[in-house]
Amino acid sequence: MSTQLLNVSALSAGTEDKPILHGVDLAVGEGECHVLMGPNGAGKSTLGHVIMGDPAYRVTAGSISFAGEDVTELSADKRSLAGIFLSYQAPVEVPGVPLYSFLRSICQMRPELKTTARKFRQRVGEIADQLELDQGFLMRELNVGFSGGEKKKIEMLQLLLLQPKLAILDETDSGLDVDALGIVSRGIQAYREQVGGALIVITHNTRILERLDVDRTHVMVKGRMVAEGPAELIADIDARGFERFERGAGQDEAACVDCPGCPKAGDAQ
Amino acid sequence: MAEKNLAPEAGAEGELTLERVNVAPAQTWNRLRTNDITLTVPVRGRKGDVYFSLPRLFEGVECGMGGAVTDWVESQARGARYVEVPRDEKREEPIVVAVGSGDVADTGVMVRAGAEATIVVAAGDLTKVTGSSVRSGTSASLLRVIVEAGARVHLHEYVRVGSDQQHLESVGISAARDARVDVHQYLLGGGTVALGLACDLAGERARVDLGCRYHAGGTEVLDINEVVRQRGRNTRSELSYNGVLEDAAKKGLRTTIDLVHGAKGAQGNEAETVLVLGDDVVNKTLPTILCDEDDVAGNHGATIGSVSPEQLAYLADRGLSRADAEQLFVSALYEDALMHAPCPEARLLIGDSPQLTETFDEVEEA
Numbered sequence: 014m015s016t017q018l019l020n021v022s023a024l025s026a027g028t029e030d031k032p033i034l035h036g037v038d039l040a041v042g043e044g045e046c047h048v049l050m051g052p053n054g055a056g057k058s059t060l061g062h063v064i065m066g067d068p069a070y071r072v073t074a075g076s077i078s079f080a081g082e083d084v085t086e087l088s089a090d091k092r093s094l095a096g097i098f099l100s101y102q103a104p105v106e107v108p109g110v111p112l113y114s115f116l117r118s119i120c121q122m123r124p125e126l127k128t129t130a131r132k133f134r135q136r137v138g139e140i141a142d143q144l145e146l147d148q149g150f151l152m153r154e155l156n157v158g159f160s161g162g163e164k165k166k167i168e169m170l171q172l173l174l175l176q177p178k179l180a181i182l183d184e185t186d187s188g189l190d191v192d193a194l195g196i197v198s199r200g201i202q203a204y205r206e207q208v209g210g211a212l213i214v215i216t217h218n219t220r221i222l223e224r225l226d227v228d229r230t231h232v233m234v235k236g237r238m239v240a241e242g243p244a245e246l247i248a249d250i251d252a253r254g255f256e257r258f259e260r261g262a263g264q265d266e267a268a269c270v271d272c273p274g275c276p277k278a279g280d281a282q
Numbered sequence: 283m284a285e286k287n288l289a290p291e292a293g294a295e296g297e298l299t300l301e302r303v304n305v306a307p308a309q310t311w312n313r314l315r316t317n318d319i320t321l322t323v324p325v326r327g328r329k330g331d332v333y334f335s336l337p338r339l340f341e342g343v344e345c346g347m348g349g350a351v352t353d354w355v356e357s358q359a360r361g362a363r364y365v366e367v368p369r370d371e372k373r374e375e376p377i378v379v380a381v382g383s384g385d386v387a388d389t390g391v392m393v394r395a396g397a398e399a400t401i402v403v404a405a406g407d408l409t410k411v412t413g414s415s416v417r418s419g420t421s422a423s424l425l426r427v428i429v430e431a432g433a434r435v436h437l438h439e440y441v442r443v444g445s446d447q448q449h450l451e452s453v454g455i456s457a458a459r460d461a462r463v464d465v466h467q468y469l470l471g472g473g474t475v476a477l478g479l480a481c482d483l484a485g486e487r488a489r490v491d492l493g494c495r496y497h498a499g500g501t502e503v504l505d506i507n508e509v510v511r512q513r514g515r516n517t518r519s520e521l522s523y524n525g526v527l528e529d530a531a532k533k534g535l536r537t538t539i540d541l542v543h544g545a546k547g548a549q550g551n552e553a554e555t556v557l558v559l560g561d562d563v564v565n566k567t568l569p570t571i572l573c574d575e576d577d578v579a580g581n582h583g584a585t586i587g588s589v590s591p592e593q594l595a596y597l598a599d600r601g602l603s604r605a606d607a608e609q610l611f612v613s614a615l616y617e618d619a620l621m622h623a624p625c626p627e628a629r630l631l632i633g634d635s636p637q638l639t640e641t642f643d644e645v646e647e648a
Contacts, residue, residue, distance in 0.1 A: 065599050069591075089598035090606070098599075105596035108555060109524055114614040115600075122601045152621070171600065 018043045018211050019064070019179055024075035026063045032073065033059045035236045039213075041179065046205070046212045046225050048247060051233035052255045057215045058102060060233070061181040064213075065099040066092045080178065094122060096178035100168040100185050107155040112167065113137070115155045116174060123175070140173045143203065145196050161188035169200035176208045185214075186221040198224045219251050234258050296325045300354060304347045304478045304507040306536040308570050316534050316566040319476055319505040321450065323354060323420050333361040336390035336426070343426040346478025346507055347452035355424035355452065359388035367433075370396040376438075380627050381405040383447060384419040395430040395458075404627040405449050406442040406472075422450040429461040431485060437465045440619065440628040442635070443472035445500055451477040459485030459514065468619040469496040469504060469525075470632065478507040483517035483548075491520045497615050497637075498531035499560075505533075511540045512578075516547040523554040526612050530562035536570070537582075543574040554584045559608050613637050 021039040025032065033056045041047050049057050063070045064077055066089035076085045084092050107115070116137055120126040128136070141148050144166045156164050165185055172180055182201065186194055202224045204210060214222065227244035232255070239258045240246070302318040309317040335356070345352050356362070367373045377399060379389050383406075393399050403423050421443065429435050435455070443449045449472050457463055469475055475498075481490045490510060498504045510519040519539055527533055539550035556565055571580035589597075589607055597607040616637040623629040632638070 067595055067599075069595065088603070089595065090601050090603045093599055093601035101596065101599075105592050107593050107596070109526075109557060109611050110614040111618060114617045115610065117617075118606070118610050118613065119600045119602065122606065175600070 016043045017041075018045075018080060020078045021060075021064065022076050022078075024060075024063065024072065024077065026059070026070050026072045026075075028070060033070070033236050034063065036075065037233075037236070037238050039231065039238065041211050041213060042228075043178070044209050044211055045228040046214070048222060048227050048230045048244075049213055049215045049233060050217070050230065050247070050250055050255075052259065055233040056236040057233050058183050059236075061099055061183045061213070061215055064181060065089055065097055093177075098172055098175060098177035098180045100165075100172060100180065100182045102184045102187060104156045104164045104168055106157045108157050110155045111152055112155050113151040116151075116171070119171070120174060126175070137170075137174065140170050143173070144169055144200055146170060162190065162193035165189060165193070165197055166200070169197055172204055173200060173207070176204075177210055179211045179213070180204060181213045181215070183215045184217070186216055186218045194220060197221070201225065219247055222247060232258050295327075298323050298325045298354065300350050303351050304476050304505055304536075306507055306568060306570060307509060307538050307540060308572055310568055314566070316536070316568050319534065321448065321474070321476060323422075323448075323450070325354075326358060328357065331360075333359070334364070336362045336364055336388070337392075339392075339428065340390045340426045343428065343454040343456050344480040344482060344509075344511075345424065345426065345452045345454035346480040346509060347450060347476065348478065351422075351450055351452050351478070352424060355386055355388050355422050355450070358386040358422070359424070360386070362388040362390060364390045364392070366392040367394060367397040367399045369394040372398040373400070376400040376402045376625050378625055378627050379403045379423055379425060381421050381423045381449075383407060383421055383443070385421050387423045387425075389423070389425045391425070391427045391435075393427065393429050393433040393435055396432045397430070398434040400436040400438070400624055401425070401427065402438045402440070402625050402628055403451065404440045404625070404631055405451065406440070406631045407444065420448040420450070422452075424452050426454045427456070427463075429455065429457045429463055429488075431459040431461060433458075433461050435461075435463045436624075437463065438622075438624050438628060439465070439467045439477070440470075440623065440631050441468070441472060441475055441477070442470040442631045443475065445471070445473050445502060447472055448474040449476070451475070453477075453479040455479070455481040455490070457481065457483050457485060457488040457490065459487060461485060461488045463488075463490045465490065465492040465494075466622065467492070467494040467496075468615075468632075469494065469498075469506070470616060470619060470635070471497060471499065471502055472504075474503040474505075476505040480509045481511070481519070483510065483512045483514055483519065485517075486514045487516045487518075488514050489518040492522065494521075494523045494525075495615055495618065496523075496525035496533070497528075497612055498525075498533055499528035501530050501532075503532045507536045509538045509540065510550060511542055512545045512548040512550060513542045514548070515545060517545060518548070519550040519552075521550075521552040523552075523556075524615075525555075526557045526559060526615060527563040527565055528612070529560040530564075531560065532564040534566045534568075536568040538570045538572060539580050540572040541575050541578040541580055545575050546577045548575070549579045551581045553582070554586075556584075556586045557611050558586065558588055559611075609637075
């Protein structure tokens with residue numbers, strides 16, 4: 014059993030006016046690979062954002078600890094510096110900031126990644142080549158005018174550059190063609206091999222998991238963790254869908270007493 | 283050669299008020315205080331000085347800051363510099379106009395048909411280049427460029443003067459048939475920086491692409507007036523402005539795309555993005571599209587605001603606090619200027635900026 018890295022305990026959270034997560038538990042050990050699955054609107058992305066500290070969500074109960082520290086009240090930038098990384102499903106465009114300047118700045122924030130400009134350029138160039146990303150993109154504005162696939166590659170570029178202890182990949186495979194999916198998968202594999210970091214992969218598509226050794230699979234429905242199992246659970250879900258989990262979650266709705274102010278299980282929409 | 287004929291007497295120092303300069307062709311209500319700027323400039327008696335003047339052809343080139351500034355610069359410059367790029371020649375070495383503190387430069391460039399040239403105006407503390415020890419006062423550059431048919435001009439303007447200094451930059455460009463001009467402006471601070479550019483797309487299919495990036499902080503004043511007159515058929519102008527204003531900086535931007543009668547098929551686009559990071563910033567913009575022809579297209583768009591919550595959240599997820607994120611927008615601007623600097627003079631201006639996170643100095647690193 015590996016040392017525990019992330020521990021989400023009885024976590025309830027939502028937006029100002031709507032509860033989304035209800036008593037969620039999730040434990041991830043160092044270097045482990047976890048897969049989070051569930052139907053649309055189950056709250057998977059919300060959980061990723063809440064772990065990251067997105068101020069759009071409010072934690073109403075429970076706690077999040079990372080590397081032995083309670084980070085429930087920590088701001089997102091501090092969680093990032095502590096070693097948590099969230100790859101966006103739809104990366105935000107930032108006009109006025111060239112990608113290269115952005116990458117340089119986020120590395121400069123981390124003492125362990127500080128290096129000379131020459132070495133940094135070399136490192137970024139190597140990763141860009143690895144991801145088959147045109148180095149001319151480095152001079153373009155961050156995520157502005159990039160295709161969906163290019164944006165995902167830029168997320169992977171950041172992942173490999175920052176080398177976080179925990180990476181949460183929020184549907185990184187969505188909108189990718191077969192070739193791009195292969196490149197991104199290799200990027201994730203490289204992260205596992207080079208950094209040895211832990212992964213939480215949020216996905217609907219099992220193809221991205223083909224190159225990964227999955228340790229645990231979690232199923233989320235209507236803001237609750239409803240099942241947990243070994244890697245084999247993925248194939249089972251692939252074959253049979255989420256229906257049985259949704260039926261089970263429906264029976265539990267009346268018993269939703271652990272979330273203050275929550276009349277019943279919510280959804281992420 | 284000619285003789286300067288100016289008041290005050292030779293050697294005497296004085297001041298001159300240039301009232302309502304940098305004026306847009308079409309104006310708005312005066313109470314909005316955005317039509318022009320009034321500047322006080324020093325006048326040094328130059329009577330009896332002998333100087334070179336530009337060929338009279340340049341007198342017909344309209345300059346962005348207006349006739350009063352042109353007259354003042356011509357009277358104060360030590361001499362005019364004339365550069366001609368011969369027909370069909372691609373000049374590799376940039377034509378550099380280095381304007382140190384207190385300097386006044388008057389430059390005319392003739393780019394003959396089919397030729398290509400790069401012009402760089404670098405204004406600021408250039409003591410490492412010029413050896414000048416003057417660090418305050420008023421500096422100015424007057425640049426007139428005639429671009430003949432099919433010629434190409436790359437104009438880079440780098441301005442970074444001290445917070446106790448004033449800089450005037452007036453540019454006039456005349457572009458003939460099929461001429462192409464690209465302008466890259468980096469206005470990176472100064473007590474008062476006033477820049478005017480007028481570009482006359484006189485010939486058919488002439489084109490200008492202008493990108494202006496600026497930063498002003500503290501109590502700095504930045505005043506920009508840019509006019510593109512599209513007289514030729516199927517001419518094209520693309521104007522893009524992107525800047526960051528901090529603290530109590532004041533910025534006025536007047537852009538005019540003038541689609542003149544007869545310019546059938548002409549297109550002009552102008553877009554501005556301003557990031558306002560200070561509560562006391564004054565940001566004024568007067569975009570104008572004048573149209574006296576049917577078959578033309580002119581567009582204007584502006585985005586003014588602070589860093590959006592979505593952007594802040596994304597940047598926070600990468601380890602940047604709000605202050606870090608805002609500073610990123612400023613440092614990115616300086617890094618962009620440094621990375622695109624076409625000559626050592628321009629690099630020197632930016633290289634020691636505190637806003638930079640690194641120097642990009644290969645030699646220093648090695």
